[in-house]
Structures are given as C-alpha cells and as structure tokens.
Amino acid sequence: MSCLAWNCRGLGNLCTVRELGEIVRTKDPSLVFLAETLTDEARLEFVQGEESEWRLTGFYGEPETANRIEAWNKLRCLNSYPICPWLCLGDFNEIVRQDEKVGGALRSHNQMQLFRDVLDECGFMDLGFVGPKFTWARHYEDGSSIWERLDRGLATNNWFLKFPGSRVHHLHCDSSDHQPILVVFSGLEHPRRKKPFRFEEMWLSNTSCEEVVKAAWYCTSGAEDGREVLNKVEKCGKDLNWWNRNVFGNVRRELEKAKKMLIKAEREAILSGNNFQVRHLKAEIEVLLDKEAIMWQQRSRLLWAREGDRNTKYFHSCATRRHRKNLIESIRDDEGVWRVQ
Structure with missing residues (x-):
C-alpha cells in the first residue's frame, strides 16, 4: 500500500494531467492527495476500519506567512480527535531547519519554531525521504535559484509502529515546481527473482x-x-x-x-x-x-x-x-x- 501527495499547481494544464497519469500508472498508489488543483469542486472522503483504523490527512499549508498560524491551528484541532495512528502528508509551505533551504534569504527562526511547535504538540515524526533533498524550486532569469523541502510525510509514533518500514520517496516531475512525494507503507524492496516461463x-x-x-x-x-x-x-x-x-x-x-x-x-x-x-x-x-x-x-x-x-x-x-x-x-x-x- 502507498500514498501519493503532490502540489500539482493546477489540473487545467494538459502536461500536468498527463504527468499525473504517468506517475499513477508507474507507482500505482492506493491513495492520491492533490493540492492546488484549481478546480471548482473538491471531495474529502473519510475512510475508517475497525481494529486496523488509522487516520490520513492530506495537508496544504498557507502560502502567506501571516496566515500560516491558521494552518497550524487546524492541525491542533485534528489532534484533539480520538487518538489513533495518524499519517499527515503534503505541502506544508514551511521548513524545519535552515539546511532545508538553499538560496534566497534565511528563514526566520520564529517562523520555523511555530512549525516545530505544532509538530511537537501533535507528536509527529518526520518519516525522512529517499531521493533528492528538496521538493520545491524556483529559478530566476538572473541565474539564481531557491530550493526548499516544503513537502514531507509526518506520522505519530503509533502509526510508525504500525508501519515500521515505511519510506517517503521524492519523485521527479516537470510540470510543477513541487515534486510529488510517494509514501510506501511496507518499505520492503521486492525481491529479485527469476521470472517464470509462461506460454502466452x-x-x-x-x-x-x-x-x-x-x-x-x-x-x-x-x-x-x-x-x-x-x-x-x-x-x-x-x-x-x-x-x-x-x-x-x-x-x-x-x-x-x-x-x-x-x-x-x-x-x-x-x-x-x-x-x-x-x-x-x-x-x-x-x-x-x-x-x-x-x-x-x-x-x-x-x-x-x-x-x-x-x-x-x-x-x-x-x-x-x-x-x-x-x-x-x-x-x-x-x-x-x-x-x-
């Protein structure tokens, strides 16, 4: 089982739709979360089981710094629900440390601390990543660029114990300035084995x-x-x-x-x-x-x-x-x- 999260920056672009289709065909995720689709309608489905119940939140952080506290308060509100294993992934529009950004001005310490505070309150652990470090980039005509790790997967300890081998993969794309992230729950590589002969x-x-x-x-x-x-x-x-x-x-x-x-x-x-x-x-x-x-x-x-x-x-x-x-x-x-x- 796996989850895909991507700030696709609009599904009106044919290249974006084509690239999304290719990623889904290649990675075959069980769940897909898209941010900034720029479509008129959105649907949120809440799926829960019995003993195997756990929570998935697809998150999109406020792009405006002044309004970002509202996004953190939404996470705090979700944290007040009955405790169950919780996975939260998406574009948080914020970094945790200065080394998660290259180029441009230094990020405000207080701004990052607000993000760290809500992660601690919710009991989130960063699941890390496999692949390139940065998930967002902006390139300017003067030759300078800014790279940041804005997209990530976060999980509570009881979710991590439920899926201890999970991995977050940073995928490549060309149609958005954000890279898709794929959370593979098992995290186990498929063993290489000789393909058996089958008559077609x-x-x-x-x-x-x-x-x-x-x-x-x-x-x-x-x-x-x-x-x-x-x-x-x-x-x-x-x-x-x-x-x-x-x-x-x-x-x-x-x-x-x-x-x-x-x-x-x-x-x-x-x-x-x-x-x-x-x-x-x-x-x-x-x-x-x-x-x-x-x-x-x-x-x-x-x-x-x-x-x-x-x-x-x-x-x-x-x-x-x-x-x-x-x-x-x-x-x-x-x-x-x-x-x-």
Missing part, C-alpha cells in the same frame, strides 16, 4: 510460434528418457522467450510505436492526399489491440474473459490484484520478527 496465448496468432515449438521438441539431447522430456520442455521455453523478444515483439511497446506513427501518417496524408499508410497502420493497430486483449484476459484467469470488452480496465485490475496477492514480501517467524529473506 497471443503467440498462437503468429504461425512461426508452432515452428519454434516443433523445432525444440524434435531436438534430441541424448539424455535418458525421463530427462529427455524435461530437457525438451526447458529448451522450448528458452526458444520461445528468445522468439518473443526478437520476432514476436513487445505488444505494448509496438502498440505505442504504431500509434505515434499513425499520428505522423495522418498529418502526411492531409498534405499528400494518399491515405495508404494510414489505413495500413490502423489495421496493424487493430491486430495489436487484439493481441493485448488476449494477454490481459489470460492474466486475469477468468474463464469468461473472452466474452468481455477488449482490453478493459477490469482485466487489467484483475491481473494487478493477482500479482499483489501472489507476492510474499516478508514472513514473521516464531519470535514475531518479520524476515525479508
């Missing part, structure tokens, strides 16, 4: 797939009868993996490439009056979409998947959930200690 049903759409299988199966290694079959199966898998990389191709990569070529071909067709390349690419994309649909349907492990819409988000989410369910990140031993390996 979409390979059957290519006639050369059968030739690869036959060639591997008719090849003899001179081993004993029992071992001979295992050797053929292993060789068949290796040959199919090579064939997939070098002949069949990565479906998603090829589909993206074909779509880019189609955009270019359509511009050329408008000027030349010849749409042959456009029609050719559209037919190629249609074939690739069918292959992609078969790939996700197979991964979803649904017997009725072949009746569904092509490449729906449902098939994609089923495959993603299955991957999460099958992943064992750690095991707790008899003494209650979590073991990674």
